[in-house]
Amino acid sequence: MARVLSGIQPSGDLHLGNYLGAIRNWVTDQDSHDAFYCVVDLHALTLDIDPEVLRSRTRDTAIDLLAAGLDPARCTLFVQSHVTEHTQMAWLLECVATMGELGRMTQFKEKSEGKDSIRVGLFTYPVLQAADIVLYDAERVPVGDDQRQHLELAREVANRFNHRFGDHLVVPEASVPPMGARVMDLQHPERKMSKSVNSPLGTVLVLDDPAEIVKKVKKAVTDNENEVRYDPETKPGLSNLLELLAVATGRTPTDVAGSYERYGDLKKDTADALVELLAPLQARRLELAGDPGEVARLLAQGAEKARKVASATYQRAARAVGLLAPE
Ligand code: TYM
Numbered sequence: 001m002a003r004v005l006s007g008i009q010p011s012g013d014l015h016l017g018n019y020l021g022a023i024r025n026w027v028t029d030q031d032s033h034d035a036f037y038c039v040v041d042l043h044a045l046t047l048d049i050d051p052e053v054l055r056s057r058t059r060d061t062a063i064d065l066l067a068a069g070l071d072p073a074r075c076t077l078f079v080q081s082h083v084t085e086h087t088q089m090a091w092l093l094e095c096v097a098t099m100g101e102l103g104r105m106t107q108f109k110e111k112s113e114g115k116d117s118i119r120v121g122l123f124t125y126p127v128l129q130a131a132d133i134v135l136y137d138a139e140r141v142p143v144g145d146d147q148r149q150h151l152e153l154a155r156e157v158a159n160r161f162n163h164r165f166g167d168h169l170v171v172p173e174a175s176v177p178p179m180g181a182r183v184m185d186l187q188h189p190e191r192k193m194s195k196s197v198n199s200p201l202g203t204v205l206v207l208d209d210p211a212e213i214v215k216k217v218k219k220a221v222t223d224n225e226n227e228v229r230y231d232p233e234t235k236p237g238l239s240n241l242l243e244l245l246a247v248a249t250g251r252t253p254t255d256v257a258g259s260y261e262r263y264g265d266l267k268k269d270t271a272d273a274l275v276e277l278l279a280p281l282q283a284r285r286l287e288l289a290g291d292p293g294e295v296a297r298l299l300a301q302g303a304e305k306a307r308k309v310a311s312a313t314y315q316r317a318a319r320a321v322g323l324l325a326p327e
Helices: 016-032 050-068 083-093 099-103 106-110 122-132 145-165 210-218 235-250 254-260 263-289 294-323
Strands: 003-008 034-039 075-079 141-143 173-175
Touching: 003 016, 003 294, 016 034, 016 050, 016 141, 016 235, 016 263, 034 050, 050 075, 050 263, 050 294, 075 083, 075 294, 083 122, 083 141, 083 145, 083 294, 099 122, 099 145, 106 122, 122 145, 141 145, 145 173, 145 235, 210 263, 235 254, 235 263, 263 294
Parallel strands: 003 034, 003 141, 034 075, 141 173
Antiparallel strands: none
16 A cells, blocks of 8 residues: 655644645545654644643544544554654754755745744754654645645655655655635635634634534625636635535535525625534544543554654655764
8 A cells, every 4th residue: 555644733723724635635645645643743843832831732633533533553643753863864854865955845935924033943854754754655745735845845855755765755746635625714714714814704613613603604794796707716615615625525626616696695604514524523523632541542542553663764864965874
């Protein structure tokens, strides 16, 4: 079975974009792939985060992933910092990556804009991400649209490493779903839904209760026309709703658009479909939260499985670049 790997930052509550763009597909990939998924706590250190908050969010994110349907019997779920090879591999790749290519990363540019003091970790962030991927010989990386550029960089760096030291790393490919890859903020449909932007009404959290979901969808920004048409360029808000209802019900946005004449009806059905889509996850979340010991045990097991694969790859790469093996 082909390998997949993906990761999520524990930097905030899981939202609909994370779920539709990535996690839902991670769940499906468990049966067709040898799947590795990690909560990337080291990546979360690149922005300000309180130590206690980071610890509890790391746990909570793992619980959310289990609730979403990741099954440790069918995939390897672990916390990034529990496998020390991630930072070791990142160093090897930092010695291959260039300042120029990292400086071109849009996420770096956005997150560092206007700051007079920029952390080195924020700059080298995509190299750590490349290390996450190559350590597991992952061929496919299921992610949302916003990760395409980081995946291109990972490919570039892996290719350069292989060119210089021999064919030791698998060159990964991004796997972006045809729909749900770019869920937009309901209040600002010109920008993506995001954990790091404070837009409570525009962000549907996977743990929002039904009343909250209904409220947020009802207040979603659309346009001044009254024609239901899928056209992300000129009607971003409405098209986002059409896409959400389409993904939730397995239809296409254009097909969904054909079934509605009034914005209000579309909003009502979209909210109902999202409530229904998230209900099983929310129910499982409650069960799991009641058993923290079990979650810790599952993560320890995941880390052990991950370490076996990661340490073999790291050793291979370390020897290839000329590091002397300890006796
Ligand atoms: P993160 O934590 O920002 O997001 C996790 C996943 O959710 C997707 N996503 C979205 N998809 C659709 N619409 C949205 N509005 C939306 N917002 C987020 C992201 O594309 C992602 O797939 N750098 C990564 C984490 C990472 C990683 C990795 C990913 C670290 N190492 C190795 C893959 C492989 C990130 O910050 O994702």
